[in-house]
Amino acid sequence: MKRFNAILWKEFRHVFRDSKTMLMxxxxxxxxxxxxxxxxxxEIKKAPILVVDQAVNASSHxxxxxxxxxxxxxxxxxxxxxxxxxxEFFKGRIQMAVVIPVDFEASHYASEPAEIQLIADASNPNIxxxxxxxxAGIIREIEREWSPQNxxxxxxxxxxxxxxxxxxSSATTFVPGLIALILLLxxxxxxxxxxxxxxxxxxxxxxxxxxxxxxxFVLAKATPYLALSLINLGVIxxxxxxxxxxxxxxxxxxxxxxSMLLILTALALGLWxxxxxxxxxxAMMFALLGMLLxxxxxxxxxxxxxxxxxxxxxxxxxxxxxxxYSMANDIMIKGLGFxxxxxxILILGGMTILLLGLSIRGFKHRLI
Amino acid sequence: MKTEPIICVDKLSxxxxxxxxxxxxxxxxxxxxxxxxxxxxxxxxxxxIRMLTGLLRPSAGEGKVAGFDxxxxxxxxxxxxxxxxxxxxxxxxxxxxxxxxxxAGIYGMQFRDIHQKGKVLxxxxxxxxxxSSLVADIPMGWxxxxxxxxxxxxxxxxxxxxxxxxxxxxxxxxxxxxxIYEATSSGITAFVTTHYMDEVEYxxxxxxxxxxxxAAMDSPSGLKDIYNVRSMDEVFYQVARNxxxxx
Numbered sequence: 192m193k194r195f196n197a198i199l200w201k202e203f204r205h206v207f208r209d210s211k212t213m214l215m216x217x218x219x220x221x222x223x224x225x226x227x228x229x230x231x232x233x234e235i236k237k238a239p240i241l242v243v244d245q246a247v248n249a250s251s252h253x254x255x256x257x258x259x260x261x262x263x264x265x266x267x268x269x270x271x272x273x274x275x276x277x278x279e280f281f282k283g284r285i286q287m288a289v290v291i292p293v294d295f296e297a298s299h300y301a302s303e304p305a306e307i308q309l310i311a312d313a314s315n316p317n318i319x320x321x322x323x324x325x326x327a328g329i330i331r332e333i334e335r336e337w338s339p340q341n342x343x344x345x346x347x348x349x350x351x352x353x354x355x356x357x358x359x360s361s362a363t364t365f366v367p368g369l370i371a372l373i374l375l376l377x378x379x380x381x382x383x384x385x386x387x388x389x390x391x392x393x394x395x396x397x398x399x400x401x402x403x404x405x406x407x408f409v410l411a412k413a414t415p416y417l418a419l420s421l422i423n424l425g426v427i428x429x430x431x432x433x434x435x436x437x438x439x440x441x442x443x444x445x446x447x448x449x450s451m452l453l454i455l456t457a458l459a460l461g462l463w464x465x466x467x468x469x470x471x472x473x474a475m476m477f478a479l480l481g482m483l484l485x486x487x488x489x490x491x492x493x494x495x496x497x498x499x500x501x502x503x504x505x506x507x508x509x510x511x512x513x514x515x516y517s518m519a520n521d522i523m524i525k526g527l528g529f530x531x532x533x534x535x536i537l538i539l540g541g542m543t544i545l546l547l548g549l550s551i552r553g554f555k556h557r558l559i
Numbered sequence: 560m561k562t563e564p565i566i567c568v569d570k571l572s573x574x575x576x577x578x579x580x581x582x583x584x585x586x587x588x589x590x591x592x593x594x595x596x597x598x599x600x601x602x603x604x605x606x607x608i609r610m611l612t613g614l615l616r617p618s619a620g621e622g623k624v625a626g627f628d629x630x631x632x633x634x635x636x637x638x639x640x641x642x643x644x645x646x647x648x649x650x651x652x653x654x655x656x657x658x659x660x661x662x663a664g665i666y667g668m669q670f671r672d673i674h675q676k677g678k679v680l681x682x683x684x685x686x687x688x689x690x691s692s693l694v695a696d697i698p699m700g701w702x703x704x705x706x707x708x709x710x711x712x713x714x715x716x717x718x719x720x721x722x723x724x725x726x727x728x729x730x731x732x733x734x735x736x737x738x739i740y741e742a743t744s745s746g747i748t749a750f751v752t753t754h755y756m757d758e759v760e761y762x763x764x765x766x767x768x769x770x771x772x773x774a775a776m777d778s779p780s781g782l783k784d785i786y787n788v789r790s791m792d793e794v795f796y797q798v799a800r801n802x803x804x805x806x
Contacts, residue, residue, distance in 0.1 A: 197664025201653065208652050393644060400612045400642040400719070401665045402634060 194403045198411035202385065206415060216381070220373045220423050224430045227365055237265040238322055241279050241288045244271060246295035254291060254307070257333055263325050280312060280354070287311045287322045304346035313353035323351050366431045367519030368492025370450065371512035373427060374420055375457045375486055380478040381416045382461030387474040390465075409550075413458045420454045440526030446519065449532060452539050453515040459546035460511070466553040486512045514538050563626060565590045565717050565748045566611065571620035573606050580606040582771035583620065588764075590716070593739065593749045595759055595779075598768030599799050604752055607768070608719060611750075613637055625716045638666075641718035641747075643710035645725045649702055651695035655686060658694060659709055666713040680708050700731035707738055717748045724755060736761050759791040767798045774798045 206212050242258060244251045259266050267284055268275070276288045290308040309326050311319040327349050334347050386409075389395045398408060424447070431437045439446065461478065468474040487493055489507035496507050507513050514535040521527040564587040573581040581603045588594045598604045609615035611624050613633030622629040625639040642648075649658050659680065663673040681690050684704055689697050694705070703723065711718050720739070724732045736758070743749055751762065759765055759779055766776040775782060775798045782794045 193667050193669070194665050197661050200664075201650065201657070201661045204653055204657060205650075394648065394650070396614075396644055397642055397648045397662075398665065399614055400637060400640065401662075402637040402667060403665045 194401075195407050195411045198403075198408060199414055202412060202415045205385070206419070212381075216377060216419055217423065217426070219377070220427050221430070223369060223373060224366075224427055224435070227369055236263060238263060238287065238318070239267045239285045240264050240322075240326075241268045241270060241276060241285045242266060243273050243276060243288060243290045244269060245273070245293045246291050247271065248296040250296045251291045254289075254330075254333060257329050258289065258326075261325075261329060276310060285312075286318060287326065289326060304348040306348045306350055308350045308352070310352050310354060319353055323353075327351075365492050366427075366435070366437050367523055368490050368512075368516050370424065370427050370519060371453060371490055371492075371515045372483075372486050373423060374450065374453055375460075375482050375512055376478075377423060378416055378420050378454055378457030379461040379464065379482050380475065381419075382413055382458050383464035383468070383474040383478050384471050385416075386412055386462070386465035387468055387471050391470055406551075409462060413462065416461075417454055417458060420457075421451070424450050424454075437523075439523050441522035442528065445529060445532070446522045449515065449518045449522065449536065449539075452536060452543070453511065456511045456539050456543045456546070459543045459550065462550040463546045463553075466550050485510045489513055490516045492516055511539060511542055562590055564588055565592075565626075566594075566622075566624050566750070568611070568622035568629075569620055571607070571610060571622050572618050573603075573610060573615065574618045579771055581610070581617075584768070584771075584773050585620075586766055586773060586776060588748060588750065590748055591743055591746055592763045593743055593751060593761060595762035595765035596750060596752045596768070597759070597765060597795065598752075602768040603771040604768055605721075608721065608750075608752070612640060612642060612719060639716050641710040641713065641715040642721070643706050643718065643723055644721040645723065648706045648710065649694045652693060654691050654693055655681070655697065655705060656690045658705065659712065662709045663712050668713055676712055680712060684708060699727055700734065703727060703731065703735055704738055707735065707742075711742055711747060715747065717750060718742070720749060720751045722752055722754060724753060724758065732758065756790065756792040756795055759795075765791075767795060769799055 206216070240258065242255050244255060255266070255269065258264050264287075268279060270276075270279075273290060276290070279285045279288070288310040290310065292306055292308070295305055295307070307330055309323050311322050313319040330347050330349055389398065399405070428439070428443075428446075432439065460482075464474055464477045464481070468477055489496065489503070489510040490512040491507075496504055496513070499507070518532040518535045521531045525531075566586075566588040568587070569585045570583040571581060571585070572579065572583050584603075584607060596604060596607070606615065610617050610622070610629060613624075613629065613636045617629065624636045627633075627635040627639070629636065648662075650661070653661065656677065659677040660673055663677065668676070681687055684701075686697075686701065686705065689701065694702055697705075707718075707720070707723065710720075724735060727735070732755070739749055739751075739761075753759070762779060764776065764778050765782060766773050767782075768774065775785070775794070777785065779791055783789065783791065786794045786797050788794055788797065
């Protein structure tokens, strides 16, 4: 325990004394959250839209005028045929189409609600969601204006369809992906580099000649990064809740537990990298190329895995963040509980044990 | 009364695949001795030291260090030895005091002991005004003295010094040797490797390794007599060239 503490404090001192490390540990997550957060969920101004007016009557004209007057939209085209929609989307000229059906006028005084269809390009899900929300707001406004005060209200039903990315992957779900990315990067990079640095600078021999057990050494080396990663996790979650206003639907405790599991996997991975590399540069390359790219590509928060070739889908099974992402998504966005994520927990746990086993096996021989 | 030697090895060997790095070396080192362990790069010094410090399992042969078996009791060996390799041992982005705390800590010393011994050590070295400076900011000579003192802070019976004076000027080296003499006069044994032949004169006894074997072993003056030369430089040159004594 005394030996454990000696290493623990030394490691904390290294981290806090090195401004570059500190910046990377705490600056990186904050910058990433802000960048991703605001780049992906920017506000909407003059979004180009198309209105397909099939009714061509007084009511439909009023609706068109409303959209035209609104600052958030710019009516770039007015069509009568729905075939125009596809053509305009293909040319990339519009982000949303509003379809007013033929029977619009006829039905809006009847008992059945009138219908307006909104078609949005969901390849940028955040924008699509916002567009649809604004459009629905405008339609609600019209509803209110048209409802005479003492008579039965008029209802206009909006029917929304998202095209090009119907299940809206990555809408508000970039946060779990980002957590995975940051935790993995920081943990893998920090552990591997800090252990390899001991080798490279010749300290490892001195440490090994001391009566300290290698397992003590490894645990004490990893603990500071575990602690710092937990702080990071808290910061990221706090920022996504209070700055980006992304609600967490499920259990916070469960989210922390699965995040902790990912951190352990990452620490084990960092450890393994440190047993197979000799210089800080190689370790860094391993950690960055080996982690950053697969995490970006195969986690599912940037590119949907279901759309990839089968071989790549199988490859993604090897990427720890893929499993974490699916869990975090279930917990944060869908609000699911332990029952939905136990398989992923087992898989990540298995990976961690495997990596730890590999590291311990290669440890004594390759540590020097 | 003759005490048991601090190091005693018999036909110790280590093979890596087909390559024999250390080939049946036998020698013993007495308590309080300054024992020089010389050899060209690649002669097997490092492998031999790793076996003696319990880092590497020998392929064959027997050996005891500080009274403990080098196969079975490596943990006990580690508790009774100190180790210093060049000036690298210290962490340059920790302060003098933090380094003392750390190394005393990994040898399992109690907090109170660390505090007391550390203070005495800083005083003895005359480093009171540097205690809270980063090691990176103090001169090389001071670093080295600190590294040595830290290596023996847990009062080991035996200290391994692997090229402790690499890259240091002659005056500082001289001062450093004073420290080693002081330590050995209090009963610590020093097992030293070096590339500086003038330093060999400080040793009580010297062994020279060539191709994994101990090619020569005696006191410095004895070696000069055997090879009938005036300096250790010439002795080393002749032994390393695999020439037999002229006598």
